[in-house]
Amino acid sequence: GAGVSQSPSNKVTEKGKDVELRCDPISGHTALYWYRQSLGQGLEFLIYFQGNSAPDKSGLPSDRFSAERTGGSVSTLTIQRTQQEDSAVYLCASSSQGSTDTQYFGPGTRLTVL
């Protein structure tokens, strides 16, 4: 079946612009996660959605970052007033229920802020 998809695959933007990154999880998965991976760095948790519960935003690095999940499916990660340090690969993952369930990752969106 279809895996996790993300769009765009690559995004180049100018410093100060806003960007939106999209994630389509596996159908039926109730848990959705966003991570990012900076050049030469490990993966960093950003935010977690589970069903209708309040999201876990504990990993968002600043208030310029926000995310929504509409209808319990598609999620959008928005970065306002982008900075060069926001350049990274943004990865989305979904799992059937969250907690200890296996996470399936998308291919990521490579964001470059000039």
Added chain:
Amino acid sequence: DAKTTQPNSMESNEEEPVHLPCNHSTISGTDYIHWYRQLPSQGPEYVIHGLTSNVNNRMASLAIAEDRKSSTLILHRATLRDAAVYYCILSGSSNTGKLIFGQGTTLQVKP
């Protein structure tokens, strides 16, 4: 979040077994041990996970110490396609399942 310790890098010859160690001395009773790997230019992919007993699947085996303070991922016959960064991660019901990735072990497979 409980921390894991892995060697930064390991080398293996093709078609030989590989044992990737992980220490997690502060593991709690409800933490599962997960292994993911990340091939170059790809997102991470699940390898295997376990709680107390050793586990086998088509990709690998997971050997868990009796005191659960360490574990070993075993690739029975390494191939060139197994060259990747391998992450050992603890995840329990208390932390929403978010994965806290360390630096992992970079596995090089030589032909």
